[in-house]
Amino acid sequence: MNESPLRELVPAVIGVLVRRGADFASAEDAVQEALVRALDTWSDDPPRDPKAWLVAVAWRKFLDAARAEASRRGRELAVDVEPPAGPVPATDDTLRLYFLCAHPILPPASAVALTLRAVGGLTTRQIAAAYLVPEATMAQRITRAKRRLAGLRLDQPGDLGTVLRVLYLVFNEGYSGDVDLAAEAIRLTRHLVALTDEPEVAGLLALMLLHHARRASRTGPGGRLVPLAEQDRSRWDTGLITEGVMILQAALARDRLGEYQAQAAIAALHADAPSTSETDWVQIVEWYDELLLLTDSPVVRLNRAVAVGEADGPRAGLVALADVDPDLPRYTAATAYLHERAGDLEHAAELYAEASRAATSVPERDHLTREAARVRQLLRP
């Protein structure tokens, strides 16, 4: 069964329970239970009004849990058993949920898990599978996250910056288990764009769309990593690129630049180019300069040096690298690449081999090993 329409209801249903007097942690648990039951039973017998079904089942689950808790403590149930009369209020609490689940007091991994469950409507099992941890571990991570949030009300103002970081973390997790986390992050960011009026949210959505458009070309047979220069650009999704560029242009026109808009601008310049050699590297370097002003991040400094190498030649790139922290994971790989471009093949091969030992992922390690092998082959008579 297609789970998306069902999952989209989850944040609203949590909102209804909270408005009826449930605390966020219990409401979220109850809706998760109702969701799991819906996934089990709906394929045979879907209800006519899915949201009303979820509200009714979740509310009953909540009451059962609250009664059990009250009798355990020997107290009266403090919540009204009957839901208030009249229609469910139309107010959308979803934005508040984004803020709460990505609250700055939560460690990023917990914020990611809670956001995927309470806002994304994924089950604990799906989240655990996507992050390759046992289901019990993921359930516990979510419970502890909610415990840390205890006492915070749903109607407090939140930090949009951490929400965007959490969504970007989800996006970068890509595809693992049976859930496409990149697509899920795009869905949640789209929804957030509709709920807010911030150019940076649109910037993040544009960035995701522009990266996502290239996904199919980024891996070769057997999951092999294909670098940008070798990607088959005819496989890029032009529909996503057009949409990403339009969203980005509208955001930039509002003249409130932020790091996601700047990163999306760089992605758009790549998406626009027919090949690496025909890419507007000078403008890309300018965007990296903007990004440095906004973030001063070491990774940006590293990427900028590589772009300088394309714009002004590998020697200039190596000079720019001198300002970069050599302990960064991809530092040696970037140095290897610039030395190869400069014609210093022997040194490049050694650096690629060294970079493969410092790689942080299997595809990256395999790619760098292959690069070392490729350059060594060029050296053979």
Next chain:
Amino acid sequence: MKYLLLKHYRGAPAPVNDVPMDKWTPEEVDAHMQYMRDFAARLEETGEFVDGQALAPEGAFVRYDGEGHPPVTDGPFAETKDLIAGWMVIDVESWDRAVELAGELSAAPGAGGEPIHEWLEVRPFLSEQTTVTE
């Protein structure tokens, strides 16, 4: 029965075809990766695959240093240290089957497309369950 197949960066006896990977041709590297992926996929198919992970060569020894002290670390690893590169956990019928599979994994192609004949360590898991004997 579960077995751990351990692959070493160093510390195992030298393989027969002992050429470091970055000195192979790119095609030989690809063939090796493909062999490893096919091997894991085949074990998933037969219901014998449990888990597989690769490890970075970096790391350190760590030990407790008493109340109020931060743990002591000793690293990076000395060149002489036995260094694990990764593992695969398999769930198979017998020790013989575990050895057979380790042999297949060790036949992965290396330089010149020839099998590496790499030494892999095979270790049985201690079971969590006790056998009822009375």
